[in-house]
Amino acid sequence: MVPRRPRAVGRPPLAVPAAVLCAALCALLVVVVVAGGNDPLAVDRSAHEWALRHRTPGWDDVFTVVSASGTRVPALLLAMAAGALAARRARWFGAVAGGAALLLALLLRFALVTVIDRPRPPEADWVIHVHNPSLPSGHATTSALVAIGLAVALLTRCRRPWTRALAVGVPALWAVAIGFSRVYLGVHWVSDVVAGWLLATALSCAFLPLLGRALDRYPRAP
Secondary structure (H helix, E strand, O other), X not given: OOOOOOOOOOOOOOHHHHHHHHHHHHHHHHHHHHHOOOOOOHHHHHHHHHHHHOOOHHHHHHHHHHHHOOOHHHHHHHHHHHHHHHOOOOHHHHHHHHHHHHHHHHHHHHHHHHHXXXXXXOHXXXXXXXXXXXXXXXXXXXXXXXXXXXXXXXXXXXXXXXXXXXXXXXXXXXXXXXXXXXXXXOOOOHHHHHHHHHHHHHHHHHHHHHHHHHHHHOOOOO
16 A cells, blocks of 8 residues: 655645635724724723733733743744745755744734834733734734644644644644733733734735745755
8 A cells, every 4th residue: 555645735725715804804903993093992801801800820820931932932943843844855944934934924013013003901901021012913923823834834744634633723722822821911902812813814825825835846856
C-alpha cells in the first residue's frame, strides 16, 4: 500500500469570499464604533463589568501569562515555526517568510489602531499596564494570525481525522483564550477583540494561499 503524501497548501475555494466578508464586517464594526464617538458598545460595558466582578488574584496571574504568550517574541517564534512547517524545501525560508508575514500584518494593524485612536477602558480597571490605542486589539490580531497560520501548516502534515481536529482546535482555543484574557484584564473592550479576529481572518484568507504557493516554489530545487 502506497502511503499518502501530506496535503499541499492550496487556495481554499471560499478563501476570497471569506476574506471579503471578514474585511467588510471589520470595517462595519469600526464605523459603528467611530460613529458612536469611540465610546464602548453595550456588549463592551456588560463584558467589562462581568470581568470586574469575577476577578481573583489567581486568575489574574493565569490570564496575565496567557496574554503574554500572544505577542512579541512568543508569537513571532510561533509564526516562524508555522512557516517552517509549511515549507516543502528550505525550512529557513519558511521561517523567515512566516515571521515577515506576521510583521507586515501587524504594521497594517498598527496603522489602523493609530488612525482610529479609540481609548481603552479606564486605567483604574487594568490588571496590567498597557499603552497605545485600543481598536483593533493587537494581542487578538496577532494570536489569531499565528493560530490560523499554525493550523494551516499543521494540516499539511496531519493525516488522521483526530490529528487534524487537534491541528485546528488547539491553536483556535489558544487564540480565544488570549482574546478573553484581554477583556478579563480590563485592557480591551470586547469589540476591540472581535475587530482583531476579523482583521486577522481577512488577512489570512487573502494572503495565506499566496504565501503557501511561494513556499512551494522558492527557493527552487537544484
